[in-house]
Amino acid sequence: MKILNIIEAAYRGTIEEQDDTILWLTTIMKGAGGDFTVLVRGNAINHCVTSQDCSGLSFGGWEQMQPPRLASDTATLIDKGVEIHYVAEDAAERGLRPGDMVPGVKPISRDAVADLCNAHDQVWHW
Amino acid sequence: MAERKTLTFAVMDPPFETARSTTLLRLLDIAVRRGHNINVFAYEGAVYLPFALQKAHPNPAHGRNAEEENHVLTKDLIAAVMATAERAGTKFDWVNCGMCVDERGADQAIPGVRRGSPADLLKMAQESDNTLVIGTR
Amino acid sequence: MSHYLLIESRDPFDSPDTGFVHDLSRKLVEGGHEVTVFLVQNGVLPARPCIHSAALTSLAQAGVKILADDFSLRERGIAASSLIQGVRAAALDVVIDGMAGGAKLIWH
Numbered sequence: 001m002k003i004l005n006i007i008e009a010a011y012r013g014t015i016e017e018q019d020d021t022i023l024w025l026t027t028i029m030k031g032a033g034g035d036f037t038v039l040v041r042g043n044a045i046n047h048c049v050t051s052q053d054c055s056g057l058s059f060g061g062w063e064q065m066q067p068p069r070l071a072s073d074t075a076t077l078i079d080k081g082v083e084i085h086y087v088a089e090d091a092a093e094r095g096l097r098p099g100d101m102v103p104g105v106k107p108i109s110r111d112a113v114a115d116l117c118n119a120h121d122q123v124w125h126w
Numbered sequence: 127m128a129e130r131k132t133l134t135f136a137v138m139d140p141p142f143e144t145a146r147s148t149t150l151l152r153l154l155d156i157a158v159r160r161g162h163n164i165n166v167f168a169y170e171g172a173v174y175l176p177f178a179l180q181k182a183h184p185n186p187a188h189g190r191n192a193e194e195e196n197h198v199l200t201k202d203l204i205a206a207v208m209a210t211a212e213r214a215g216t217k218f219d220w221v222n223c224g225m226c227v228d229e230r231g232a233d234q235a236i237p238g239v240r241r242g243s244p245a246d247l248l249k250m251a252q253e254s255d256n257t258l259v260i261g262t263r
Numbered sequence: 264m265s266h267y268l269l270i271e272s273r274d275p276f277d278s279p280d281t282g283f284v285h286d287l288s289r290k291l292v293e294g295g296h297e298v299t300v301f302l303v304q305n306g307v308l309p310a311r312p313c314i315h316s317a318a319l320t321s322l323a324q325a326g327v328k329i330l331a332d333d334f335s336l337r338e339r340g341i342a343a344s345s346l347i348q349g350v351r352a353a354a355l356d357v358v359i360d361g362m363a364g365g366a367k368l369i370w371h
Binding site: 006008041042110111113114115117118121122123125 | 265267280283286287290291294296367368369370371
Binding site for chain 1: 170243247
């Protein structure tokens with residue numbers, strides 16, 4: 001069963017979770033043998049930007065040692081064999097260029113999202 | 127009665143915060159009354175939906191005591207739907223994502239809820255007829 | 264060809280992203296698929312005659328079946344008889360029946 005995971009929400013609890021929880025979920029399910037493709041759309045495309053840095057937060061004496069590294073996690077998921085697409089128009093509208101993004105993420109046009117849905121047995125929009 | 131199917135739901139929202147948790151519970155109630163087998167994978171805040179320590183309270187804005195207010199507690203709604211499934215002889219499997227439970231301290235769930243992992247969601251989805259994911263915002 | 268059941272819980276007053284469901288629905292219908300958009304929660308708000316109704320009516324005219332959860336309508340004081348052209352009230356059971364019938368579901 002081929003599943004398309006669509007990620008749209010950006011920076012939702014990512015500091016506290018130390019992950020994008022849907023990227024994380026996909027990573028674990030891929031490891032369990034799932035067949036996934038990821039489509040990143042809307043603001044979540046910013047998770048693929050290589051220049052992100054949220055390190056250095058501290059609260060009283062507590063320092064965050066493992067901040068989320070969303071670009072790196074995206075690259076890792078690609079290395080595990082998951083295709084990650086992003087909606088090109090959403091990126092352009094947000095002032096993002098292909099060179100800003102993690103190598104290996106693939107742009108698709110908004111018009112092609114329907115074809116991507118058709119190519120999968122189920123579509124999970126998180 | 128419709129042909130019995132196995133349906134999986136993945137949900138993320140905690141109780142009392144959005145309309146999505148209510149719609150989920152409505153869907154589960156309908157699905158169970160239709161005679162379908164149900165799987166639920168509760169991710170993130172949704173692990174609080176079957177939290178056993180939810181407590182009813184009075185409503186001073188309306189002058190109602192706790193009994194009169196009869197406040198919705200999602201744990202009770204889930205237990206009632208589970209009971210309906212049991213009477214119908216259909217399956218109702220609710221899995222709380224274990225790490226989500228740990229970080230939230232939500233480890234006291236009502237009977238019938240089990241702890242699991244994303245591998246359970248994958249297995250549920252693979253072994254059921256259809257899956258609906260209700261994401262959060 | 265597939266049957267798609269897109270469940271729209273968001274409304275255009277609060278979310279600029281309702282266009283995603285509109286665009287995807289149109290594209291799927293153009294591709295020959297059967298598409299139902301089921302409005303639920305605040306997603307039913309544009310089913311009352313308002314500034315955003317035309318987009319929904321246009322979607323219906325494009326061949327998308329648009330249903331609105333009867334409970335969500337009643338909750339918001341929207342009479343089924345007052346719905347805009349192209350939208351009709353339906354029970355949430357439609358979602359379960361769609362799941363059981365093998366529709367591809369997308370919650371938005």
